């Protein structure tokens with residue numbers, strides 16, 4: 001079995017394995033790490049139908065005693081009710097400290113599985129097997145876990161690094177086109193913020209999935225190793241997200257995350273030249289349109305401004321936004337919030 005290994009040295013040292021078809025060997029790959037233990041697999045209803053048997057077969061073939069908990073597919077499952085239900089399930093299965101959680105799914109399952117693992121018995125080992133492009137390049141890397149509460153998305157969580165991430169890129173063959181495209185927005189983001197060469201390769205479609213996932217993971221790994229707890233550099237990964245979150249919120253989450261980030265990246269790129277930075281807005285817009293993104297913003301500058309005032313990135317009277325300096329190079333730019341209001345009115 002051919003796969004690429006990306007080594008991460010954060011508060012926990014672990015490997016991210018990326019390969020087409022790697023799921024079939026998951027059981028043997030985790031054995032040196034976990035030894036003999038019980039494995040609680042957390043997955044969602046869509047992934048379970050498609051690949052539930054495949055993962056259980058792989059683990060059982062390696063001699064593992066397993067149990068499985070399935071949540072309904074969708075963001076609404078990343079909630080306190082399912083967190084408690086899964087914790088309760090692990091307790092009823094009598095999982096001990098030496099046992100482990102395997103989160104098998106997209107970002108919803110990964111975030112919920114990671115948080116559950118960080119809480120159960122004050123922390124058990126956790127392995128993420130991402131099944132969406134977004135989870136492969138973004139949410140499975142970096143150790144952020146979370147659930148949503150009525151007051152907002154991702155408001156309850158922890159930093160908890162997995163013991164291994166095992167990414168089978170073949171699983172993404174079954175992703176609906178819009179979900180795959182959402183992940184592409186994050187891929188384009190990585191190229192834009194830190195890697196001009198990656199960005200250029202994205203003009204050829206379809207891109208080499210293994211190579212692109214591996215490069216994105218390396219980029220995020222490098223950022224996370226320098227700023228695991230999100231106090232500075234990690235903010236670069238928010239390129240397009242400050243404005244994107246505002247648009248997501250204004251649409252009452254009718255605009256998907258990837259589409260909102262695409263719109264947000266274009267807004268940021270249009271603001272950059274007004275702050276004395278270079279103008280890559282047309283170039284970036286053309287690439288996003290090539291991927292099928294609608295980059296128009298259906299809200300007014302005032303609406304976007306008011307929606308982002310509640311953004312976490314705001315500090316006192318200032319706000320930090322990520323702006324492109326060039327293709328492959330973004331910077332964190334802090335300005336008074338009122339200045340951003342003026343800039344937004346010039347670009348939307």
Ligand SMILES: NC(=O)c1ccc[n+]([C@@H]2O[C@H](COP(=O)([O-])OP(=O)(O)OC[C@H]3O[C@@H](n4cnc5c(N)ncnc54)[C@H](O)[C@@H]3O)[C@@H](O)[C@H]2O)c1
Nearest residue numbers: 046073106107108109131132134135138139144171174175
């Ligand atoms: N922890 C982090 O650092 C981080 C970063 C970015 C996003 N997130 C979180 O990730 C979540 C979004 O992740 P997502 O886009 O993966 O969403 P998701 O987990 O809801 O998956 C999207 C849809 O794809 C389906 N699916 C998953 N794998 C499939 C496959 N192989 N074939 C067919 N269908 C499949 C799922 O059932 C679901 O319906 C959000 O909750 C977001 O907050 C977390």
